[in-house]
Amino acid sequence: MRRPGGWWRLKSTPEKVETYTRWSFHFFAVIEVFALGVTAYGRTGAGLATVLCLLVAAHAAVCMLVASRALDWTRGRRPQPVRLMWVLGAVSAVVSVVAVAIAERGPAGEVETAAGSVYGGVLCFGAGVITLGVSGRRRMIAVVGAFAVGAGLLTFPLGMPVLASVVLAGLVFVTGGFLAVTSLFSLWLLNAVYALDDAKETRSRLAVAEERLRFGRDLHDVMGRNLAVIALKSELAVQLSRRGRPEAVEQMIEVQRIAQESQREVRDVVRGYREAALEVELAGARGVLSAAGIVAKVTGEASGLPAEVQSALGWVVREATTNVLRHGDAKKVAVTVRTSKGRVVLTVENDGAAETGADGPSAGSGSPAGAVGGAGSGGGSGLAGLRERLSAVDGTLRAGPVGKGMFRLTAEVPLPAPAAGAALEVAS
Secondary structure, three states, rough: OOOOOOOHOOHHHHHHHHHHHHHHHHHHHHHHHHHHHHHHHHOOOOOHHHHHHHHHHHHHHHHHHHHHHHHHHHHOOOOHHHHHHHHHHHHHHHHHHHHHHHHHHHOOOOHHHHHHHHHHHHHHHHHHHHHHHHOOOOHHHHHHHHHHHHHHHOHHHHHOOOOHHHHHHHHHHHHHHHHHHHHHHHHHHHHHHHHHHHHHHHHHHHHHHHHHHHHHHHHHHHHHHHHHHHHHEHHHHHHHHOOOHHHHHHHHHHHHHHHHHOOOOOHHHHHHHHOOHHHHHHHHHHHHHHHOOOOEEOOOOOOOOOHHHHHHHHHHHHHHHHHHHHHHOEEEEEEEEEEEOOOEEEEEOOOOHHHOOOOOOOHHHOOOOOOOOOOOOOHHHHHHHHHHHHOOOOOEEEEEOOOOOOEEEEEEEEOOOHHHHHHHHHHH
């Protein structure tokens, strides 16, 4: 059973920012209802106040829909909501006209104040929301200016002085422009977060591509020369064999020797590619995390450990670091290596449990199976690979949240008897 708030923890950082931005726009509509509609009940009778509140609520609902569709358009998921923006403009005009009619024909006093607030308020909110669906500074200014001019023109039936109409139009222009700038800044921030996330993914892909190129260069260096020698000696052996020369046998023996040597060199290349030295991985994790703006603290000594133990724990450090960078929102990461009672214990702890953390109850219980849904590829396949590597050296792996907002991954590997004594001497 998923814990409360699990839907939020499963979101990536850009998705969280998008959700926050979307609901901020919806909150503007809620503010409109309470500031313009609900407050009318304290200024006029229940009948007129209900009419004004319903008008404002309808306008706010259209604003929420336009803001949501405009946000999707900004992210390239929907076409530009042109029709909805025209609908919002029409609704804003209708609500404003009705508010003017109520203020002109309704009872004097507080009714005019309530209707006037609705009149100016819906135009300000409408102008701010419509600018979400337009591109370009000039169009944004044109939209806000059109609402301001309309606000000034609609005041003439009320018999307002020209100066008062100009002031009201200026207030609508300033307030609507402020809402528009605030909304557009929110969209700019959201796009910047997505761009940074794409850059992080690009950096990860480039790192993988660079490693593939390195591996390809190593194989080419090893196999290219040997294969060329094998081809030449095989051709020489064919020519000697056709002439009945006994040296053909020697050449084929040499070809066999070079082929066996090539096999050994390829195995060495692959072994070096698969193995991960713990000291190298610790230094690399510190550098990569620091470059990503994460405070990394690495403590412990990895020297003196057997090669197979270093390789297994090195992969744990590599996988945990990748998980924090790709799926986490951590600010601090602590990596600790210690030797105790003939076992090497590696601990990786970070404060990004919401993202690197668990998916399901197994993580909360500290069970190895499925503890971290974000590690490696989806569904915890990264941890499955780590468990396979650790099982080869009789090691274990535990992962899960520890406390509020914290996540810990612990790998333990037993040391062979001679290595355990040497490691204890180094630790002491």
